[in-house]
Amino acid sequence: MRRFPEGFLWGCATASYQIEGSPLADGASPSIWHRFSHTPGNVQGGDTGDVACDHYRRWRDDVALMRELGLKAYRFSIAWPRVLPDGTGRVNEAGVAFYDRLVDALLEAGIVPFATLYHWDLPGALQDRGGWANRDVVGWFTEYAGLMFERLGDRVQHWITLNEPWCVAHLGHVAGVHAPGMRDLWAGLRVAHHLLLAHGEAVAAFRASRAGRGRIGITLNLAPQHAATSSQTDRAATDRADAYHNRLFLDPLFKGRYPAVLVQHFGEAWPEVTDEDLAIIRRPIDFLGINYYSRSVVADAPGEGLLGIRHVDTAGARTAMGWEIYPQGLYELLVRLHREYGPLPLYITENGAAFDDRLDASGQVDDAERVDYLHRHFLAARRAIDDGVRLEGYFVWSMLDNFEWALGYSKRFGIVYVDYPSQRRIVKRSGRWYRQVIEANGVPE
Numbered sequence: 001m002r003r004f005p006e007g008f009l010w011g012c013a014t015a016s017y018q019i020e021g022s023p024l025a026d027g028a029s030p031s032i033w034h035r036f037s038h039t040p041g042n043v044q045g046g047d048t049g050d051v052a053c054d055h056y057r058r059w060r061d062d063v064a065l066m067r068e069l070g071l072k073a074y075r076f077s078i079a080w081p082r083v084l085p086d087g088t089g090r091v092n093e094a095g096v097a098f099y100d101r102l103v104d105a106l107l108e109a110g111i112v113p114f115a116t117l118y119h120w121d122l123p124g125a126l127q128d129r130g131g132w133a134n135r136d137v138v139g140w141f142t143e144y145a146g147l148m149f150e151r152l153g154d155r156v157q158h159w160i161t162l163n164e165p166w167c168v169a170h171l172g173h174v175a176g177v178h179a180p181g182m183r184d185l186w187a188g189l190r191v192a193h194h195l196l197l198a199h200g201e202a203v204a205a206f207r208a209s210r211a212g213r214g215r216i217g218i219t220l221n222l223a224p225q226h227a228a229t230s231s232q233t234d235r236a237a238t239d240r241a242d243a244y245h246n247r248l249f250l251d252p253l254f255k256g257r258y259p260a261v262l263v264q265h266f267g268e269a270w271p272e273v274t275d276e277d278l279a280i281i282r283r284p285i286d287f288l289g290i291n292y293y294s295r296s297v298v299a300d301a302p303g304e305g306l307l308g309i310r311h312v313d314t315a316g317a318r319t320a321m322g323w324e325i326y327p328q329g330l331y332e333l334l335v336r337l338h339r340e341y342g343p344l345p346l347y348i349t350e351n352g353a354a355f356d357d358r359l360d361a362s363g364q365v366d367d368a369e370r371v372d373y374l375h376r377h378f379l380a381a382r383r384a385i386d387d388g389v390r391l392e393g394y395f396v397w398s399m400l401d402n403f404e405w406a407l408g409y410s411k412r413f414g415i416v417y418v419d420y421p422s423q424r425r426i427v428k429r430s431g432r433w434y435r436q437v438i439e440a441n442g443v444p445e
């Protein structure tokens with residue numbers, strides 16, 4: 001049995017737009033994902049978050065389920081449009097009350113709440129004013145963050161400013177496959193910078209707030225980039241990929257500068273960055289959240305795409321998302337972060353897998369593949385701890401099957417199956433297995 005440190009926080013993660021449903025209930029306003037999913041052609045099957053897992057109404061039963069699973073912690077996100085329908089100014093008390101009740105129920109169940117301020121559901125009213133591409137968003141986000149610190153900071157001790165700024169900037173503003181569906185490199189690079197500025201100002205607001213006794217961090221999606229061959233051109237291509245996918249956020253946050261290779265590569269598209277901006281961005285944080293799913297293998301491809309690279313297929317087994325199952329990449333990433341950007345406390349704020357889960361004749365889900373996936377990744381994390389990494393918690397993505405963005409409900413990541421027509425929750429084999437891991441605080445070798 002490989003035991004984890006005493007007090008290791010085993011949890012699950014979700015996000016507001018992916019599980020709550022009721023997007024316009026009790027005074028909430030439309031988010032950019034409400035608009036995006038209701039725009040035909042954007043989401044597979046025309047799916048939307050209108051119902052999702054109906055968590056906005058079933059939250060009490062879902063917290064009871066978390067307790068049954070033995071979770072030590074639960075990472076959720078707050079829907080900005082519920083609490084500030086116009087994005088700024090007028091507070092919607094009914095929206096705040098939902099998160100008040102949720103936090104109280106979690107504490108009552110002995111579950112540590114981790115609150116993510118932004119998991120992609122920007123108020124549509126702010127998109128109408130330019131959204132993340134408008135530098136004014138820094139003040140809007142700081143106002144929103146300050147309100148949540150004020151209202152929940154007496155009970156929530158762990159705060160994540162942003163979930164995956166890379167996805168917000170690239171998928172939402174360069175590739176256009178996520179809300180708000182823009183395809184504009186100039187905008188995307190400014191969005192990345194404004195996200196980091198907003199993060200930095202929220203950190204200052206946190207330190208000054210009643211929540212300040214707690215911990216604040218940010219969650220980044222990070223993936224090791226491996227060169228397809230040892231050729232100089234493939235190594236240079238891999239450096240560009242690593243800079244864009246990983247260092248674009250890591251370097252300003254922890255080293256106070258953007259990767260020179262990107263500034264050079266993007267040339268005139270690169271935004272104006274001042275020393276004052278960099279000082280705001282690199283304000284010290286208390287932990288780094290890491291969302292890990294797989295690695296990339298990179299080859300030079302002159303003139304192809306944004307970076308002149310292409311991703312090379314590998315022989316390894318894959319999940320239903322087509323992502324290579326590569327647990328050693330988690331070990332490699334954790335050790336790199338510790339050595340190059342640390343040493344600071346780390347949490348795996350997302351790791352998990354989609355597989356083609358089906359109910360069997362007895363109405364159960366025997367997701368042995370997910371058990372194996374998690375087992376191998378837990379062991380990789382444990383190896384990193386052996387090497388000195390200050391890993392303090394692990395949040396499996398996800399507790400429930402849920403709305404998988406542009407793929408709608410076609411992908412199931414949960415350790416609990418959601419039968420959407422009936423909204424029944426059915427704990428999968430992986431959920432029962434995870435409960436044993438948490439109880440033992442460890443996994444078999």
Ligand SMILES: CO[C@H](O)c1c[n+]2c([nH]1)[C@H](O)[C@@H](O)[C@H](O)[C@H]2CO
Nearest residue numbers: 015163164221222291293350397404
């Ligand atoms: C390469 O995967 C990304 O890091 C990533 C994967 N995921 C995410 N980011 C998001 O944070 C979640 O909302 C997704 O539901 C989840 C599963 O797709």
